[in-house]
Amino acid sequence: MKTFTYRTADDVSGGLEPGATFLAGGTNLVDLMKLGVATPDVLVDVTRLGLDQIGDLPGGGLRIGAGVRNSDLAADHRVRRDYPVLSQALLAGASGQLRNMATTAGNLLQRTRCRYFMDATMPCNKHAPGSGCPAREGDHRNLAILGASPSCVATHPSDMAVALAALDAEVRISGPAGERTVPVTELHRLPGDAPERDTVLEHGELITAVDLPPLDLAARSAYRKVRDRASYAFAVGSVAAALQVTDGTVRDVRLAFGAVAHKPWRAHRAEEALRGRPATRESFRAAADAELAAAEPLRDNAFKVTLIRNLVGSVLEGLS
Amino acid sequence: MDLVVNGTEHSVELDPRTTLLDALRDHLGLTGAKKGCDHGQCGACTVLLDGRRVNSCLILTVTLSESEITTIEGVDHPVQEKFLEHDGFQCGYCTPGQICSAVGMLDEAAKGWPSAVGDPELTDAEIRERMSGNLCRCGAYPNMVPAIREAAGR
Ligand SMILES: Cc1cc2nc3c(=O)[nH]c(=O)nc-3n(C[C@H](O)[C@H](O)[C@H](O)COP(=O)(O)OP(=O)(O)OC[C@H]3O[C@@H](n4cnc5c(N)ncnc54)[C@H](O)[C@@H]3O)c2cc1C
Ligand code: SF4
Ligand code: FES
Ligand code: FES
Numbered sequence A: 001m002k003t004f005t006y007r008t009a010d011d012v013s014g015g016l017e018p019g020a021t022f023l024a025g026g027t028n029l030v031d032l033m034k035l036g037v038a039t040p041d042v043l044v045d046v047t048r049l050g051l052d053q054i055g056d057l058p059g060g061g062l063r064i065g066a067g068v069r070n071s072d073l074a075a076d077h078r079v080r081r082d083y084p085v086l087s088q089a090l091l092a093g094a095s096g097q098l099r100n101m102a103t104t105a106g107n108l109l110q111r112t113r114c115r116y117f118m119d120a121t122m123p124c125n126k127h128a129p130g131s132g133c134p135a136r137e138g139d140h141r142n143l144a145i146l147g148a149s150p151s152c153v154a155t156h157p158s159d160m161a162v163a164l165a166a167l168d169a170e171v172r173i174s175g176p177a178g179e180r181t182v183p184v185t186e187l188h189r190l191p192g193d194a195p196e197r198d199t200v201l202e203h204g205e206l207i208t209a210v211d212l213p214p215l216d217l218a219a220r221s222a223y224r225k226v227r228d229r230a231s232y233a234f235a236v237g238s239v240a241a242a243l244q245v246t247d248g249t250v251r252d253v254r255l256a257f258g259a260v261a262h263k264p265w266r267a268h269r270a271e272e273a274l275r276g277r278p279a280t281r282e283s284f285r286a287a288a289d290a291e292l293a294a295a296e297p298l299r300d301n302a303f304k305v306t307l308i309r310n311l312v313g314s315v316l317e318g319l320s
Numbered sequence B: 001m002d003l004v005v006n007g008t009e010h011s012v013e014l015d016p017r018t019t020l021l022d023a024l025r026d027h028l029g030l031t032g033a034k035k036g037c038d039h040g041q042c043g044a045c046t047v048l049l050d051g052r053r054v055n056s057c058l059i060l061t062v063t064l065s066e067s068e069i070t071t072i073e074g075v076d077h078p079v080q081e082k083f084l085e086h087d088g089f090q091c092g093y094c095t096p097g098q099i100c101s102a103v104g105m106l107d108e109a110a111k112g113w114p115s116a117v118g119d120p121e122l123t124d125a126e127i128r129e130r131m132s133g134n135l136c137r138c139g140a141y142p143n144m145v146p147a148i149r150e151a152a153g154r
Helices: A029-034 A070-075 A077-082 A084-091 A096-101 A104-108 A160-166 A268-274 A281-292 A303-319 B020-027 B078-086 B095-110 B124-130 B141-151
Strands: A005-008 A020-023 A042-045 A054-056 A062-065 A170-175 A178-183 A206-212 A221-226 A237-246 A249-258 B002-005 B008-011 B046-049 B052-055 B068-070
Touching (some): A020 A029, A062 A077, A070 A077, A070 A096, A084 A237, A096 B095, A104 A160, A160 A221, A160 A249, A249 A268, A249 A281, A281 A303, B046 B095
Parallel strands (some): A020 A042
Antiparallel strands (some): A054 A062, A062 A206, B002 B008, B046 B052
C-alpha cells in the first residue's frame, strides 16, 4: 500500500486538497488501496461528522445520513415498514460484518468489481485512462448489457443503490461550490468516453445524506437478487420493484435493475409500458421486453437479458 | 496511539497503513484473529468493535481512537462450549472468526435485526444466512449450526 497521511474531516462543508480522498467504512477503499488501485496521498475520515442519523422529513419520507451503517439502515423500523425494498436490498449485500462498517455514501460510491479494474497490473480505462478495456474481449460474464460504451463495459455492484433508484431517492451534496441535490438516478454516469469518472461528483464534494421522498406504493415493494452462491456474493442480476394494483390494473409501478449497467438502471420504459395495463404475467414480461430491447449483450453475458426478464415477472407477480 | 483491547489499554506506534488485524497480530501479539484473505472475503479476521462484529483486515487502526476492541482472546461466551460439544471445527483456522461472528450475530438477532431469510425465529436457515460472512475451508458448517442454535437457547 502506498503511504498516506490521515486526518479527520472538520465539518460537513466538504472540500479536499488535491490527492485527498474521503474515507468512510473503508470496506471498498482500503481494499482498493491494498490492491494498489486507489493511491490517495491523504485520507480524510468522515465518520466523526455526526452524519449517522436517520430522521423524518417534514413532509413525510426519511433523511438518511451519509454515515449511517448499512446494518442500522436495514434494521430501521421505518425503512422496513415504508420502504421494504431498501431493507431487503441492503440485507442481500455483503455480510453481517461488512454491513456493520459500510455506510450509505460509501455503498453508493463503491467501485466496480470488474476483475481488470481491481488488478493494477492490467490495462483498464477506468483505473488507467487510455490503456484499453480487456473485459470487452475477456472476462465479462458479470458486466454490462445496457448503456455500455466501447471504452468500458463495467457494472455498478451496489444492491442498495438499485433500491434507492426505484424509490426516487435524492442525494444531498456539499462542496467547495456550495450545496446541491442530485437524484440518485443521476449520481452515477454512463461510461461514455470517460469511464474513469463513476459519478457526477466533483473532487471534494461530500455526500451528506440521501433523502427518501414519501412514496405510498413503496410499502408494497421488494428486492430480488440472483448470484452465483446463496449468500455473500455480488449480484449477477437484480430487480427492485414497487407496485400498486387496483381492480387488476397497474396504477403505479417503480422498477430498477442491478448488475446490468455502469449505474443502477431505472427502468422508465418498462414502467411506462405497465401503467394502466392489466397486472398479468404477460404485461410484466412485455414491460421487461420494452426496457431490454436496448440491451447489447456481450459474448458471455446474454443470459442476463433472460435473467432480468424472468426476475421482473416473478418480483411483480409476487407483489400483485 | 492508544488502543483498548480486551479491556486493557495499549500504547502502540504504528504506520498509518497498519490494519487492525496486523496491529493485533504483529504489534500486540494477539494472534487469535486470523488472516485468511486480507480482503473482507472470508471472515477469519472477525473481531468485535464496540460490541459489533467487523472484519479487522479492512479497518485502518488509525481510525480507532475511542473504540473498544474484543478479540477471541477476550471472549467468554456459551457459544465456545457449544463449539466444543458439537465439534464445530476441524483445523480450527476459521474458528476464532466464527466465534466472534456468532457472538456479534446473536446480539444482532436479540435486538430484532432482520436478515435476508426473513424468518421471525433464529431458524437454521437464519443462522446459515447470518453467518455467511465466515467461510470454513474444512466445511465444518453442519456442526456449527447446532452449536450456535443451542447457544441461542433453542
Ligand atoms: C467481500 C465483499 C463482498 C461485498 N458484497 C457486496 C454485495 O453483495 N452487494 C453490495 O452492494 N456491496 C457489496 N460489497 C461492497 C460494500 O457494500 C461496500 O464496500 C461498502 O458499501 C462501501 O462503504 P464504505 O462506507 O465502507 O465505503 P469506503 O470504502 O469508505 O468508501 C467508498 C468510496 O466512497 C467515498 N465516500 C465515502 N463516504 C463519502 C461521502 N460522505 N462523501 C463522498 N464520498 C464518500 C470514498 O472516498 C470512496 O471512494 C462487498 C464488499 C466486500 C469486501
Ligand atoms: S470494463 Fe471498464 S473497468 Fe473493466 S476493464 Fe474495461 S474499462 Fe476497466
Ligand atoms: S482476512 Fe479479513 S475477511 Fe478474510
Ligand atoms: S475448521 Fe478448518 S477452516 Fe474452518
